[in-house]
Amino acid sequence: MKILYCWRCKMDVPMLDEAEFAVIHKLYRGGFDATKEFREQHNLSLGHLFIDERFRPVREAYAQMAGWNEPNEHAIMHHRLSYYGPPCKQCGKPLRTPVASFCAACGAEVQ
Numbered sequence: 406m407k408i409l410y411c412w413r414c415k416m417d418v419p420m421l422d423e424a425e426f427a428v429i430h431k432l433y434r435g436g437f438d439a440t441k442e443f444r445e446q447h448n449l450s451l452g453h454l455f456i457d458e459r460f461r462p463v464r465e466a467y468a469q470m471a472g473w474n475e476p477n478e479h480a481i482m483h484h485r486l487s488y489y490g491p492p493c494k495q496c497g498k499p500l501r502t503p504v505a506s507f508c509a510a511c512g513a514e515v516q
């Protein structure tokens with residue numbers, strides 16, 4: 406977990422490392438399928454499930470890791486460190502992708 410500027414949310418957010426992301430991703434997949442086993446495991450209703458409930462385990466796991474509540478599970482899914490590049494040497498914002506050739510924030514070229 407590392408606090409990094411997110412280009413989509415336009416703010417600093419807790420970003421997941423690969424091990425953390427693996428846990429979150431599994432819960433996210435589980436939310437889509439919402440099998441009986443998954444529901445029982447995460448205390449979800451066995452009847453009709455609202456979308457919001459399906460992804461509650463994702464938000465809870467993230468809140469626990471990040472110490473911060475993110476109400477949008479889809480935002481959580483792009484808070485993955487490996488999606489971003491290293492910090493720009495000039496302004497310190499993370500490069501938008503690991504292969505970026507310039508910084509989208511200040512325009513500095515990546516050496």
Ligand SMILES: [Zn+2]
Nearest residue numbers: 411413414480
């Ligand atoms: Zn974001």
Ligand SMILES: [Zn+2]
Nearest residue numbers: 493496508511
């Ligand atoms: Zn920059």
